[in-house]
Every structure is written in structure tokens, then in C-alpha cells.
Amino acid sequence: MAAIPGIVPDIAIFHAPVADRFGHVLIGRWRELAIMAYAARRTIVTVERVEDGNLLAAEDAVAGMLPALYVDAIAVAPRGAAPYGLWGEYTANAAEIARYARAARTPEGFQDYLAATGLQPEHA
Amino acid sequence: MPAPLSAVRVTPRERLIVTIARLLEGCRHVAVGASSPMPAAGAMLMRAMREPEEEPMRISILGSMAHNFFTNGGVELFDCAAQGRIDAFFLGGGQIDGAGNINLVGAGPYPHSTVRWPGSFGSSYLSFVVPRIILFREEHSRRVFVEKVDFISAPGSSPPGVFRTGGPHALVTGLAQFSFDRKAGRFRLETIHPGQTLQDIRAATGFDFDHAPEPATTPDPDARSLALLRGRVLEELAEAYPEFARSLRTDIAALA
Numbered sequence: 001m002a003a004i005p006g007i008v009p010d011i012a013i014f015h016a017p018v019a020d021r022f023g024h025v026l027i028g029r030w031r032e033l034a035i036m037a038y039a040a041r042r043t044i045v046t047v048e049r050v051e052d053g054n055l056l057a058a059e060d061a062v063a064g065m066l067p068a069l070y071v072d073a074i075a076v077a078p079r080g081a082a083p084y085g086l087w088g089e090y091t092a093n094a095a096e097i098a099r100y101a102r103a104a105r106t107p108e109g110f111q112d113y114l115a116a117t118g119l120q121p122e123h124a
Numbered sequence: 125m126p127a128p129l130s131a132v133r134v135t136p137r138e139r140l141i142v143t144i145a146r147l148l149e150g151c152r153h154v155a156v157g158a159s160s161p162m163p164a165a166g167a168m169l170m171r172a173m174r175e176p177e178e179e180p181m182r183i184s185i186l187g188s189m190a191h192n193f194f195t196n197g198g199v200e201l202f203d204c205a206a207q208g209r210i211d212a213f214f215l216g217g218g219q220i221d222g223a224g225n226i227n228l229v230g231a232g233p234y235p236h237s238t239v240r241w242p243g244s245f246g247s248s249y250l251s252f253v254v255p256r257i258i259l260f261r262e263e264h265s266r267r268v269f270v271e272k273v274d275f276i277s278a279p280g281s282s283p284p285g286v287f288r289t290g291g292p293h294a295l296v297t298g299l300a301q302f303s304f305d306r307k308a309g310r311f312r313l314e315t316i317h318p319g320q321t322l323q324d325i326r327a328a329t330g331f332d333f334d335h336a337p338e339p340a341t342t343p344d345p346d347a348r349s350l351a352l353l354r355g356r357v358l359e360e361l362a363e364a365y366p367e368f369a370r371s372l373r374t375d376i377a378a379l380a
Contacts, residue, residue, distance in 0.1 A: 029189070031197025087189060094367040 012040035015080040016066075017089050019047045023068030024055040028087065037070040046077035048089055126321045132344045135375040136298065137162065138353060139317060140262065142345040143301055144214075145169040147258055147294050151211040153182040155201060155254075161361065161368035163214040163260055164188075165353070168360050172352045184210075188364035202246055205253045208289070212256040215247050219273040220259060222331025223309045224280020224292040226251075227273035234275045244277035251278035254290040259304075264297035266330040281309040300325050301342055302333065310334055315342040 014033050018026040025045050027033045037043040045066075055065045081089075083096035103109040144166025148154055154167045167183040168191065174181050185191040186201070194200045204210055217226035218241040228244050230237025251257050257278075261268055282288045295302040295311060299320050302311040313335035316325060322339060345353070354376060362369040 029192075029195045029197075031195070031199075035197055035199070091366060 007039060009036070009040040010042065012036040012043045013045070015046045015077065015086065017048050017086060018055070019045060019050050019071075019074045020053055020055045021050060022054060022056075023071045023074055025066040025068075025071055025074070026055060026064060027066045028064045030087070034066050034070070037066055042072045043070055044073045044075070045071055046075045046080040048076075048078055048080065048086070050074065050076060126319055126324075128318060128341060132347075132350070133379045134345055134350065135372070135379060136317070137372055137375065138345060138350065139342065140260075140296060140298065141165040141169060141353060141357075142349050143296050143342060144258065144260065145173065145349065147256070147296070148181070148212055151181055151256065152179070153184070153204075153210050154212045155184045155205070155210045156186060156214055158186050160214055160216075160260070161365040162262070163258070164191075164365060165357055165361050165368075167212075168357045169349060169353050172356050173349060185364055190363050191360060198246075202249060205250055205290075208253075210254050212258060212293075213250050213254040214258050214260050215251065215278065216259065216261050217268070217273070217277070219268060219270045220261060220295070221270050221273045221280075222311060222333060223272075224259070224304050224306075224311065225273045225276045226259065226278050226280075227275045228277040229275040231267075231274055237274070248278040250290070251292070252282075252288050252290050256293040257291055259292055259295040260297075261295075262298045264299040264325075264328050266328060269297075269328070270330045280304065281306045299328060300339075305334075313339050315340045317342045318344075 014036065016025050016027055016033070025047065056062050056067060079090065080086075083093040083100065085092035100113060103113040141162055144163055148167060148170040151170070154170070156164045156167055164183075164185045167181075167185070171181045171183055182193060183191055184193045184201070186194075194204075201210075205213070215226055215228075217228055218231060218239070219227040221227075226247065228241050228247055230240045232238035280292050282291075291306045292304040294304060294314075299317055300313055301315045301317075303314050304311055311331075311333040313322070313325060313333050316322065316339050318341055322335065358369050358373060
């Protein structure tokens with residue numbers, strides 16, 4: 001660690017099942033997500049839903065949370081991990097991933113795929 | 125003369141899984157990395173076979189929730205391995221050479237690789253600290269098994285005086301099983317899967333390897349292994365690798 005400087009990403013972005021209204025995020029055992037957030041200058045998290053309570057309140061669950069301290073923005077994006085799966089929520093869609101992989105072999109295919117999802121950036 | 129065809133009806137992938145399981149004999153804790161359904165199945169099978177014993181074999185399948193002891197992120201695998209708490213781990217390679225070097229970076233002159241692979245990630249580190257590194261690559265061809273890799277992600281062996289408690293132990297492919305001699309830095313062909321000849325293996329391998337004058341045939345899975353694999357292991361596997369489990373079930377059904 002002394003020989004090689006750490007990487008400082010400008011932005012970390014990932015998808016999780018739940019955030020609360022304070023910006024705390026449920027990451028469960030997937031602690032890599034916390035490491036990404038610790039390392040990055042800014043962290044954006046998309047979630048399936050935002051809940052009302054305080055995710056840091058329960059002692060038996062708090063170690064599976066990423067505190068809002070490391071989170072700059074939350075956006076609700078239902079099924080935001082699809083066609084990949086999201087633990088505890090939905091499973092991966094292998095046929096759709098294969099369809100994407102075929103489409104993404106060319107820039108045109110990738111653009112067409114994006115257009116069909118309706119997820120194209122506004123200033124593409 | 126080709127190795128005799130199998131007496132039991134078994135799919136090629138089942139044979140590989142059982143071959144992998146046998147290599148895990150005596151392990152206390154086996155870790156399996158991402159995108160490795162057959163190594164995961166092999167580890168699950170060995171665990172199931174050992175069940176009546178007093179000391180269970182633990183397995184940590186990355187990406188699984190039900191078959192995974194890690195709760196502290198990617199760093200835990202590496203710390204755990206450094207402490208000697210992991211006895212076996214699996215590595216593959218876009219290229220693997222006769223000195224046991226693996227290449228997970230890309231084909232062609234680095235950094236101008238013409239084909240890119242997933243990257244070395246923790247392969248080199250784990251190969252230095254996990255005693256039983258099992259190399260697994262189903263495709264057995266000259267584009268995979270080359271004389272010299274284009275990039276060394278993890279070296280097969282290290283010069284004397286280098287502190288190294290781990291390294292390659294065996295290589296399992298779709299055609300055969302090899303052992304690796306870390307001192308000599310060479311593979312030895314141990315068994316040939318049914319239906320293949322020594323000549324077939326030579327023709328498909330871009331490096332030189334040691335072998336007995338007439339190498340043995342990879343043994344058939346015994347009835348108990350096969351029953352455990354087709355029952356409990358496929359059920360366990362479906363959690364982390366649903367597609368693979370489905371497709372293997374289809375293959376098995378097609379045997380009948």
C-alpha cells in the first residue's frame with residue numbers, strides 16, 4: 001500500500017435494493033460497494049425504493065449499511081440492475097444479457113439497443 | 125489407441141466436475157471465484173461426499189449468498205488466503221503455457237493486445253499464497269495452451285529464495301487432466317478423458333509435457349458421486365448459477 005498510491009475515482013455509482021430518507025443504503029454483505037464509496041470523491045446510488053425509517057437504527061443490521069456520510073445522491077430506479085439480477089429482489093435474465101452482448105458488438109448495435117430501452121441520454 | 129469409452133452414461137461436463145472434486149481431497153476450505161460454475165460444482169460435490177466425516181469441508185463461492193462465508197467484501201478473500209485459511213482456489217486463463225504461467229490480460233503484444241480478457245485481478249497474489257491452485261480451462265486447443273503466454277498474470281513457478289507458499293497444483297481441461305511440478309515448472313499428463321488419444325492431446329497442446337508411456341484413462345464417476353451431483357449439487361448450484369444448472373440438467377436428461 002505504501003508502494004502503490006490508491007486509486008481515487010471521481011465517481012462511484014452502483015445499484016442497491018433500499019435507501020432510507022436520510023440517504024443510508026442497504027449493501028448487505030457486498031462490502032466492495034462500501035470500499036468503492038470510501039475511495040471515490042462522489043458516490044451516486046440508484047435504488048429500487050426509498051423507505052421511511054432509519055436503516056442505521058437496528059444494531060443487528062447496521063453493519064450491512066453504507067451510511068449517508070459516503071453517499072452524495074440517491075435516485076429511485078426500479079429494476080435498475082436488470083437484466084442482471086439484484087440479491088433479494090430479482091434474478092438475472094440470461095437471454096436478455098446475451099441479446100445485449102450481441103448488440104453491443106458494434107457501436108450501431110449498442111445505440112439501437114439503448115434506443116429500444118428508452119434509456120438514451122438526452123444529449124446523446 | 126483411444127482411451128476406452130465410458131461404461132457409465134455421463135455427460136462431459138459431469139466428468140469434469142467429478143475430476144475437479146477429486147483434486148480437492150483433504151481440503152478444509154475451498155474458495156471459488158466469479159464465473160466458475162464447474163469449479164463451484166466440483167467444490168460442492170466434494171463437500172457433499174465428505175459429509176459423513178466429522179470435519180466438514182467449507183466452501184466460499186464468490187457471488188453466492190447461500191454458499192459463502194465471506195462477509196467483509198473482496199478484501200476478505202485475500203486476507204484469508206494470506207493467513208493460510210484457504211487450501212484451494214481455481215484460476216483459468218485466455219492462455220496457459222507449459223511453465224504454468226497464465227494470461228488473463230489479452231492476446232497479442234501487451235499493451236497493444238488484440239483481444240482483451242477480464243484482467244489479472246487477484247490471480248498472481250492468490251497463486252503465491254494458496255497451496256493448491258487448480259487451473260481449469262474447458263477448451264483444450266493450441267490457442268489456449270501456448271508455448272509462451274503473451275502476458276504473465278500469474279507465474280507458474282518462482283526462482284529459489286522467493287517466499288511462495290502457493291502455486292499451480294493441477295490442470296483440468298475438456299480432454300485431460302495434468303499435474304504440475306512446481307520445481308521443474310512443467311506439466312505432467314496424468315489421465316486422458318475417454319475417447320481421446322495421447323496424439324489428440326499432443327495435437328491440441330502448444331507446449332511440451334511429461335507423461336507415462338501409456339497414460340491412464342480418467343476414471344468414470346462412481347455411482348455415489350453421480351447421484352450427489354445430479355441431486356443435491358445441482359440444486360445448490362442453481363442459486364448462484366441458474367443458467368448453468370438448467371443447461372446441465374438438459375444435457376443429463378438427453379442421455380436417457
